[in-house]
Amino acid sequence: MSAAIHTWTAAGMPVHPYQQEACDTVCATCAAPIKYGIPLAQIETPTTANHADYFRFGSKHVCPACAWLYAAGKGRPGNYIATPGRMEYTVISLDSVVTDKRPWVDALADVAAMPPETPVAGVMTTDVKPRLWPRVRLATVGRFGLYVHASEYDVSEWREFGLHACIDLIGKMTAPLAAGYSKASLYHGLLRDYARSTRCLGSAWEWESQLAPHRSEPHFIPALIAAGVKKESKRDVKPTAGPYINPQPAATGGHQPNQAQPGLF
Numbered sequence: 001m002s003a004a005i006h007t008w009t010a011a012g013m014p015v016h017p018y019q020q021e022a023c024d025t026v027c028a029t030c031a032a033p034i035k036y037g038i039p040l041a042q043i044e045t046p047t048t049a050n051h052a053d054y055f056r057f058g059s060k061h062v063c064p065a066c067a068w069l070y071a072a073g074k075g076r077p078g079n080y081i082a083t084p085g086r087m088e089y090t091v092i093s094l095d096s097v098v099t100d101k102r103p104w105v106d107a108l109a110d111v112a113a114m115p116p117e118t119p120v121a122g123v124m125t126t127d128v129k130p131r132l133w134p135r136v137r138l139a140t141v142g143r144f145g146l147y148v149h150a151s152e153y154d155v156s157e158w159r160e161f162g163l164h165a166c167i168d169l170i171g172k173m174t175a176p177l178a179a180g181y182s183k184a185s186l187y188h189g190l191l192r193d194y195a196r197s198t199r200c201l202g203s204a205w206e207w208e209s210q211l212a213p214h215r216s217e218p219h220f221i222p223a224l225i226a227a228g229v230k231k232e233s234k235r236d237v238k239p240t241a242g243p244y245i246n247p248q249p250a251a252t253g254g255h256q257p258n259q260a261q262p263g264l265f
């Protein structure tokens with residue numbers, strides 16, 4: 001089964017707006033063998049990008065699953081993960097106002113609890129604009145992977161990584177993020193944030209020693225993308241040149257965080 005068909009099936013095989021016809025070929029996008037397909041002429045629009053990448057195998061048709069995904073349009077499906085019977089749209093920020101989307105960290109924890117042979121497919125991206133779903137491969141919980149796209153880290157690839165290692169590392173990232181370190185500092189090294197790290201060198205060294213062994217591992221970037229703290233848990237997010245001020249509880253408005261979701265860099 002292709003990742004696209006797995007995803008479409010997980011979503012409940014929703015209808016697509018195209019007319020299909022009999023054919024005997026493979027899907028031009030996901031290579032699944034098909035007896036009925038949607039002609040590429042219906043899928044192609046003047047703005048369809050990556051024709052050469054996504055219309056392949058000498059085929060002139062796509063399967064209903066890929067047709068549905070093409071019909072979703074730009075920016076969709078964005079971040080998602082599909083397991084049997086469920087396609088879930090996810091978000092990076094823990095402070096999302098979108099009530100029907102959970103943060104990655106919650107979705108990953110649920111998936112990690114599934115049996116290792118459970119099939120899974122998904123995209124984790126910091127930019128929902130590029131069409132990434134055709135690049136997804138079918139993975140399992142035990143041999144996990146996602147298409148990971150984060151131009152901030154120069155990553156856009158299908159990436160296999162350990163799901164449990166990723167979740168463990170997200171946990172290790174929480175304390176330094178809550179202490180106000182940026183994701184860029186987690187990526188490059190906490191000591192680059194001189195003002196913050198020198199204020200409490202003990203914890204800076206401790207956290208840095210926990211993160212450092214993972215930086216070259218495949219699960220590091222996915223963990224960094226998914227990691228976060230809720231605004232109210234964040235302390236001292238503003239890089240201060242002045243003296244250290246004990247942050248007030250967010251509700252009092254005494255110490256306003258300077259941004260909702262800082263850029264990854």
Ligand SMILES: [Zn+2]
Nearest residue numbers: 027030063066
């Ligand atoms: Zn297909």
